[in-house]
Amino acid sequence: xxxxxxxxxxxxxxxxxxxxxxxxxxxxxxxxxxxxxxxxxxxxxxxxxxxxxxxxxxxxxxxxxxxxxxxxxxxxxxxxxxxxxxxxxxxxx
Amino acid sequence: xxxxxxxxxxxxxxxxxxxxxxxxxxxxxxxxxxxxxxxxxxxxxxxxxxxxxxxxxxxxxxxxxxxxxxxxxxxxxxxxxxxxxxxxxxxxxxxxxxxxxxxxxxxxxxxxxxxxxxxxxxxxxxxxxxxxxxxxxxxxxxxxxxxxxxxxxxxxxxxxxxxxxxxxxxxxxxxxx
Amino acid sequence: xxxxxxxxxxxxxxxxxxxxxxxxxxxxxxxxxxxxxxxxxxxxxxxxxxxxxxxxxxxxxxxxxxxxxxxxxxxxxxxxxxxxxxxxxxxxxxxxxxxxxxxxxxxxxxxxxxxxxxxxxxxxxxxxxxxxxxxxxxxxxxxxxxxxxxxxxxxxxxxxxxxxxxxxxxxxxxxxxxxxxxxxxxxxxxxxxxxxxxxxxxxxxxxxxxxxxxxxxxxxxxxxxxxxxxxxxxxxxxxxxxxxxxxxxxxxxxxxxxxxxxxxxxxxxxxxxxxxxxxxxxxxxxxxxxxxxxxxxxxxxxxxxxxxxxxxxxxxxxxxxxxxxxxxxxxxxxxxxxxxxxxxxxxxxxxxxxxxxxxxxxxxxxxxxxxxxxxxxxxxxxxxxxxxxxxxxxxxxxxxxxxxxxxxxxxxxxxxxxxxxxxxxxxxxxxxxxxxxxxxxxxxxxxxxxxxxxxxxxxxxxxxxxxxxxxxxxxxxxxxxxxxxxxxxxxxxxxxxxxxxxxxxxxxxxxxxxxxxxxxxxxxxxxxxxxxxxxxxxxxxxxxxxxxxxxxxxxxxxxxxxxxxxxxxxxxxxxxxxxxxxxxxxxxxxxxxxxxxxxxxxxxxxxxxxxxxxxxxxxxxxxxxxxxxxxxxxxxxxxxxxxxxxxxxxxxxxxxxxxxxxxxxxxxxxxxxxxxxxx
Numbered sequence: 001x002x003x004x005x006x007x008x009x010x011x012x013x014x015x016x017x018x019x020x021x022x023x024x025x026x027x028x029x030x031x032x033x034x035x036x037x038x039x040x041x042x043x044x045x046x047x048x049x050x051x052x053x054x055x056x057x058x059x060x061x062x063x064x065x066x067x068x069x070x071x072x073x074x075x076x077x078x079x080x081x082x083x084x085x086x087x088x089x090x091x092x093x
Numbered sequence: 094x095x096x097x098x099x100x101x102x103x104x105x106x107x108x109x110x111x112x113x114x115x116x117x118x119x120x121x122x123x124x125x126x127x128x129x130x131x132x133x134x135x136x137x138x139x140x141x142x143x144x145x146x147x148x149x150x151x152x153x154x155x156x157x158x159x160x161x162x163x164x165x166x167x168x169x170x171x172x173x174x175x176x177x178x179x180x181x182x183x184x185x186x187x188x189x190x191x192x193x194x195x196x197x198x199x200x201x202x203x204x205x206x207x208x209x210x211x212x213x214x215x216x217x218x219x220x221x222x223x224x225x226x227x228x229x230x231x232x233x234x235x236x237x238x239x240x241x242x243x244x245x246x247x248x249x250x251x252x253x254x255x256x257x258x259x260x261x262x263x264x265x266x267x268x269x270x
Numbered sequence: 271x272x273x274x275x276x277x278x279x280x281x282x283x284x285x286x287x288x289x290x291x292x293x294x295x296x297x298x299x300x301x302x303x304x305x306x307x308x309x310x311x312x313x314x315x316x317x318x319x320x321x322x323x324x325x326x327x328x329x330x331x332x333x334x335x336x337x338x339x340x341x342x343x344x345x346x347x348x349x350x351x352x353x354x355x356x357x358x359x360x361x362x363x364x365x366x367x368x369x370x371x372x373x374x375x376x377x378x379x380x381x382x383x384x385x386x387x388x389x390x391x392x393x394x395x396x397x398x399x400x401x402x403x404x405x406x407x408x409x410x411x412x413x414x415x416x417x418x419x420x421x422x423x424x425x426x427x428x429x430x431x432x433x434x435x436x437x438x439x440x441x442x443x444x445x446x447x448x449x450x451x452x453x454x455x456x457x458x459x460x461x462x463x464x465x466x467x468x469x470x471x472x473x474x475x476x477x478x479x480x481x482x483x484x485x486x487x488x489x490x491x492x493x494x495x496x497x498x499x500x501x502x503x504x505x506x507x508x509x510x511x512x513x514x515x516x517x518x519x520x521x522x523x524x525x526x527x528x529x530x531x532x533x534x535x536x537x538x539x540x541x542x543x544x545x546x547x548x549x550x551x552x553x554x555x556x557x558x559x560x561x562x563x564x565x566x567x568x569x570x571x572x573x574x575x576x577x578x579x580x581x582x583x584x585x586x587x588x589x590x591x592x593x594x595x596x597x598x599x600x601x602x603x604x605x606x607x608x609x610x611x612x613x614x615x616x617x618x619x620x621x622x623x624x625x626x627x628x629x630x631x632x633x634x635x636x637x638x639x640x641x642x643x644x645x646x647x648x649x650x651x652x653x654x655x656x657x658x659x660x661x662x663x664x665x666x667x668x669x670x671x672x673x674x675x676x677x678x679x680x681x682x683x684x685x686x687x688x689x690x691x692x693x694x695x696x697x698x699x700x701x702x703x704x705x706x707x708x709x710x711x712x713x714x715x716x717x718x719x720x721x722x723x724x725x726x727x728x729x730x731x732x733x734x735x736x737x738x739x740x741x742x743x744x745x746x747x748x749x750x751x752x753x754x755x756x757x758x759x760x761x762x763x764x765x766x767x768x769x770x771x772x773x774x775x776x777x778x779x780x781x782x783x784x785x786x787x788x789x790x791x792x793x794x795x796x797x798x799x800x801x802x803x804x805x806x807x808x809x810x811x812x813x814x815x816x817x818x819x820x821x822x823x824x825x826x827x828x829x830x831x832x833x834x835x836x837x838x839x840x841x842x843x844x845x846x847x848x849x850x851x852x853x854x855x856x857x858x859x860x861x862x863x864x865x866x867x868x869x870x871x872x873x874x875x876x877x878x879x880x881x882x883x884x885x886x887x888x889x890x891x892x893x894x895x896x897x898x899x900x901x902x903x904x905x906x907x908x909x910x911x912x913x914x915x916x917x918x919x920x921x922x923x924x925x926x927x928x929x930x931x932x933x934x935x936x937x938x939x940x941x942x943x944x945x946x947x948x949x
Contacts, residue, residue, distance in 0.1 A: 071697050191667070229624065
C-alpha cells in the first residue's frame with residue numbers, strides 16, 4: 001500500500017512538473033500605444049452608453065428637458081474630446 | 094435508552110419565575126414580571142459564547158450555567174425585595190465583572206465605545222463635505238450652469254462627428270418599430 | 271490515502287510557491303517562459319488540492335480514525351449527508367477547504383482569461399485586455415495561496431495522525447452542525463470570503479501594471495458581484511441556521527464571527543455602488559481601489575477573527591493558535607497594498623470633477639459614507655472588548671444592545687438612500703426633475719406612516735422602516751413602469767413583456783433594482799421583530815400557554831432512539847380564535863458520540879408570522895416539561911428578501927442584451943476604425 005502511494009506520489013510529481021514546464025504559450029504583447037488606444041475606445045464606448053442611458057431616461061420621463069439638453073451636450077463634448085485623442089493616437093502610431 | 098435531559102438555560106428562567114410565582118400570575122401586565130424581564134435583558138451570559146442575553150444562552154457547553162442559574166434566582170429575589178434597578182445591576186457587576194452587562198456602561202472608559210462611531214461619522218461627513226467642496230471648486234468654470242443647446246459641432250469636426258453619430262443612433266432607436 | 275492526501279497538499283504548496291516566485295521574477299525581468307510556467311503552476315494547484323480534498327472525504331467516509339481530524343469531528347453513526355460537513359467543521363479541514371476554493375477561483379480565472387487561437391491578434395479586443403492582466407493577477411492569487419497552503423502543511427494539517435492508537439469511534443460532529451443548512455451555509459460563506467481574493471488580485475495587478483483603461487474595473491466589479499452573491503446568501507443562511515437551530519428565537523446576535531462576515535459585505539456593497547462612478551465618469555478611482563483592498567483584507571481579517579479566538583464567539587468550533595500566521599499575512603498584505611498605491615497613485619487620477627451635490631454621484635458618495643460608518647461601528651464594537659482589556663485590564667462586553675442602537679438608525683438612513691439614489695440623475699438633477707420623481711413615492715411613504723400610526727403602532731423604528739419600504743418599493747416600481755412604457759410604445763407589446771425586455775437590455779441596472787427590492791423585504795422582515803412576543807411556562811398534560819394570537823395546549827410526549835441520537839418531543843396543539851390550526855413537535859436530542867444535548871425547534875412559518883416553539887427540557891424540581899414560545903411577525907420576509915437579492919444579483923451578472931448586440935455589430939467602432947485608418 002505504502003509502495004503504491006509512493007509510486008503515485010512520484011507519478012503525480014512528474015506529471016505536475018511536465019505540465020508546468022511544457023507550456024509555451026505566446027503571451028499577447030501589449031504595446032503602450034495599443035493599450036492607450038484601447039483605453040480611449042473603452043472610454044468612448046462608456047460615454048456613448050451614458051448618452052443612450054440618458055436618452056432613455058429622458059424618454060421615460062425622469063429628466064426635465066433642460067437637464068437632458070445640458071447633460072447630453074456635456075457628454076457629447078466629452079466624447080468629442082476622446083475622439084480627438086483617438087485621432088491623435090492614430091497619428092502617432 | 095432513557096435519557097434524562099439536562100435542561101438548558103431556560104431552566105434558570107423557569108426557576109426564577111417559579112420563585113417569583115409568575116407562572117400563575119401571567120407574564121404580561123404584571124409589573125414585577127415586567128421589571129424582571131427588563132432587568133434580565135440588561136444582563137447577559139458570561140460564558141465564552143458571549144452572544145446571548147442572560148436568559149437565552151444557547152451554548153451547549155455553557156461554562157457559567159450553574160453560576161447563572163443561581164444568578165437568575167438571585168435576580169428574582171432582588172426584584173421582589175424592592176432594590177432599585179441600579180443597585181441590582183451593580184450587584185451583578187460586582188459578582189461577575191462588567192462583562193455581565195448586556196450594553197457597555199455609559200461612563201468611564203466604556204463611554205468611548207458609544208462615542209467613537211458617531212465621532213467617526215462626524216469626521217467622515219466632514220471629509221465627505223470637504224471633498225465635495227474641493228470638487229466643486231475644481232469644476233471648470235467655462236461651462237455655464239445652464240447652457241443653451243449648442244449648434245452642431247461649431248468648428249469642431251470631432252464634436253460634429255459625435256453629434257451626428259449620436260443623433261443618428263438615437264433617432265434610429267426612436268423610429269424603429 | 272492519508273499519506274497521499276498529505277502529499278497532494280504539499281505538492282500544491284510547492285506549485286503555489288513556484289507560481290509566486292517564478293511569476294514575480296518573470297514579471298520583474300520580463301521572462302515570458304517563467305511567466306507562462308508560473309501561470310500553469312497556479313492552474314495545477316487546483317487539481318492537486320482536489321485530489322487532497324477527495325482523499326480527506328474518502329477517509330471521512332471510510333471512518334479512518336487514525337486521522338486526528340476525523341477522530342475529532344466524525345463518527346460511524348453520522349449520516350452520509352452530514353459526513354460531507356465534516357470537511358469544514360473543524361480548523362484543519364475548513365482551512366483545506368478554503369485553500370481548495372481559492373485554487374478553484376484561480377483555476378476559473380486562468381481558464382477564463384485564455385485566448386482562443388486567432389483572437390490574440392486583435393490587440394484592441396476587450397478579451398485581449400483581460401488576458402494582459404491575468405498573468406500578474408494569477409501571481410497575486412498564488413501569493414495568497416502560498417499563505418493558506420503553508421497553514422495547511424505546517425500549522426494545521428488535516429491529514430495528521432493521532433499521536434497514539436486508533437479509537438473505535440470518533441467524537442462525532444458538533445450537533446449544532448447537523449442541519450441541512452450547515453451543508454450549504456459554510457461553503458457559500460467561504461465562496462464569498464475567498465472570492466474577494468479575485469477582485470483584489472485584478473485590482474492590484476492593474477495598479478502595479480498601471481494598466482490603462484476601464485477593463486480591469488469591469489473585471490473587478492464582476493468578480494466582486496460573484497463573491498458578494500455567495501457571501502450574501504451565506505450570511506442569510508447563517509441567520510436561518512441560527513434561527514432554526516440555536517433556539518433563542520432570533521437570527522442575528524451580532525456575534526463577532528457574524529460581524530466578521532458582515533464587514534467585507536458592507537465594504538463590498540460600497541464598492542459595487544461607487545464602482546459605477548468610475549465606470550460611468552472615471553471618478554473615485556483611488557477610493558475604489560481602497561474599497562477592493564479593504565474588502566479583501568476584511569475577509570482575511572474575518573477569517574482570522576473566526577479562527578484565532580481573539581474575541582469570544584459562539585462559533586468556537588474553529589479556534590486555535592494560528593492567529594500569529596494571520597497577523598503576519600495581514601501585515602504583509604497591507605504593506606503590499608500601501609506600497610503599490612503610493613508608487614502608482616498618479617495612475618488613479620480622477621477624469622471628471624463632481625458637478626453638483628444633487629446628483630447620482632453625490633448619492634453614491636453618501637451611500638458609501640453610510641456603509642463605511644456602519645462597517646466602522648461594527649468593527650469597533652467587535653474589537654472593543656479586546657481594546658478595553660488592553661487599556662483597563664477588564665473585558666467590557668459589547669453585544670446586541672450596542673449594535674442595535676448604533677446600527678438601526680444608520681441602516682434606516684441607508685434604506686432611504688436606496689430609494690433616493692436611483693432617482694437622482696448623473697451629473698445634476700434640477701429641482702423640477704426632483705419634484706417629478708419624488709412626489710408620488712414620498713406621498714405613498716407618508717400614507718403608510720399615517721396608516722401605521724392609525725393602527726396604534728408607536729415604536730419609531732418599525733414605523734420609519736415600513737414608511738421607507740413603501741417609498742423605495744414605489745420608486746423601483748416607477749422605474750420599471752416608466753422604462754417598460756417607453757419600450758412598450760415602441761414595440762406595441764404589453765407592459766409585463768416590456769419590463770422583462772427592459773431588464774434584459776440593462777441587466778445591471780434593473781438587476782440592481784431587484785436587489786433593492788430584496789433589501790426592502792429583508793428590512794421589513796427585520797422591522798417585524800419590533801412586534802415580537804415571547805413567553806415560557808411549564809407544559810404538563812393539557813396545560814395551556816398563550817402567545818401572539820395563538821393558544822398552545824400540551825397534548826402528549828414521545829420518545830425515539832437511533833444510533834446517532836435519542837430524542838424526546840412534546841406534542842403541542844395550536845389554536846387560533848378557538849379553532850385548531852396545527853400540531854407542533856418541539857423536541858430535544860441527545861447525541862451519543864459527542865454527549866451533547868440539542869433542542870430541535872418547531873417552527874410554523876407563514877408570510878405574516880412565525881410561531882416558534884422550543885422544548886427547553888424538564889424543570890428539575892417538578893419534572894414538568896418547559897416550553898418557550900415565540901411569536902415572530904414577518905420573519906419569513908427575511909428569507910424571501912434574500913432569495914430576491916440572489917435572483918437580482920444573478921440578473922445583474924448576465925450580459926445586457928444591448929451590449930451583447932453591440933459587440934456583434936458595433937456601429938461606433940466601425941466608424942472609428944475607418945477614422946483611424948484615414949489618418
